[in-house]
Amino acid sequence: MSESDAAPAGTKPAPSNLVMRVLAGLVLAPVTIALAYAGGWLWALLVTLISIGLFAEWLMVVGAGSTALTGAGTLVLAMMGLCVAAGALKTAVVVGCVGGAIITLIARGKFMWAATGFAYAAAALLASILLRKDLVNGFAALMFVLLVVWATDIGGYFAGRGIGGPKLWPRVSPKKTWAGAFGGFVASLAVASGFAAFGIGKAIPLLLVSAVLSVVSQAGDLFESAVKRRFGVKDSSHLIPGHGGLLDRLDGFVAAILVAWIIGFLRHGVHSAGSGLVVW
Numbered sequence: 383m384s385e386s387d388a389a390p391a392g393t394k395p396a397p398s399n400l401v402m403r404v405l406a407g408l409v410l411a412p413v414t415i416a417l418a419y420a421g422g423w424l425w426a427l428l429v430t431l432i433s434i435g436l437f438a439e440w441l442m443v444v445g446a447g448s449t450a451l452t453g454a455g456t457l458v459l460a461m462m463g464l465c466v467a468a469g470a471l472k473t474a475v476v477v478g479c480v481g482g483a484i485i486t487l488i489a490r491g492k493f494m495w496a497a498t499g500f501a502y503a504a505a506a507l508l509a510s511i512l513l514r515k516d517l518v519n520g521f522a523a524l525m526f527v528l529l530v531v532w533a534t535d536i537g538g539y540f541a542g543r544g545i546g547g548p549k550l551w552p553r554v555s556p557k558k559t560w561a562g563a564f565g566g567f568v569a570s571l572a573v574a575s576g577f578a579a580f581g582i583g584k585a586i587p588l589l590l591v592s593a594v595l596s597v598v599s600q601a602g603d604l605f606e607s608a609v610k611r612r613f614g615v616k617d618s619s620h621l622i623p624g625h626g627g628l629l630d631r632l633d634g635f636v637a638a639i640l641v642a643w644i645i646g647f648l649r650h651g652v653h654s655a656g657s658g659l660v661v662w
Contacts (some may be wrong), residue, residue: 406622411532418514418524425505426511430463433507436636439618440499443610443629446492454485454499459507466511471652478504494588506636509643516646516656522582523656527595529573531635534566534596541565550657555607565601570596577660587662591645595638602637604629 417428437455441447458481467473482500489496513527514520542562550558574592578585606629610618619627646655 409578410622414528415525418528419521421520425514426463428466428499429507429510430460430467432628432632433463433503433510434459435621436506436632437499439621439627439629440502440609443613443615443618444492444495444499445497446489446499448488451485451488451496454481454488455503458482458485458500458501459503462504463507463511471512474508478508481525502636505633506637509639512652513639513643513646513655513659516654518654518657519660520656522577523642523646523659526573526577526588526592526660527639528583528635530570530592530595531599531638533569533573534599535634536566537569538562538566538600541568551604554604554611558604558607561589566592566600567596570599583660584662590659591642591659594645595642598641599634599638602634605637606633 414428417424434456437459438447438452441452441455458477460478462474465471465477482497482504485500486493486497503524510524514524516523516577519637538558539562542557542565544561545559545561545565547561549556549557550560550563570592571589572590575585582588606618610616617626618629621627622631642659643655646658648658650658650661
């Protein structure tokens, strides 16, 4: 639950809304972890479906949600997910490039926004599957990213509500505070400390990576807020009770998983990006 969705300092959100948030989290988090642990086709299927949902919601937010555009994006992302899961990464990239060009042509007047949304969803798909495909440390790396993002969201929410204070960027996200941003940042460091304590990576590198991913996650949240504000939209959808849509819930994760994969790829290559992220 990100701080940008929190009530202003000094007020309390409706209890029913908070309960819905907690219940949704209690259901979704275990399912996500279970499928992440299973990996393979199950994880690829979940990621592909979510990426399709992200693209569909993006189109609705920017006012380009036509049947043709949504259908084309669904087909291309599904093909990309199938190719990556089968180990055909080059084919997935080619499909993505060709499909992205077609989507841009279909979008016409909204081509820049449609292309950005497709790139956003495709990047989330590729990074999420590729990081997990590391047979040695894929699950650990994926859990590291998930827990850092979750800790940043939860820490930011409660620090923002409990402390309040100056706003971080009121024009884009009126409810997000500097205190919340710092609280989320500190909470993310606890995740890195926990991994190091259990012998998964070294403390100092993991703390640095966690710090980067926490900041990137919050930047992703602000980016999505800026897009919604640009088009006068409050929630990307009402798919998740108490949280809004997939974009609202996963904006920080999309940014963090992409940067996490880049770090792992630069260190250990395409097939061992998970190890490149957590093994130092």
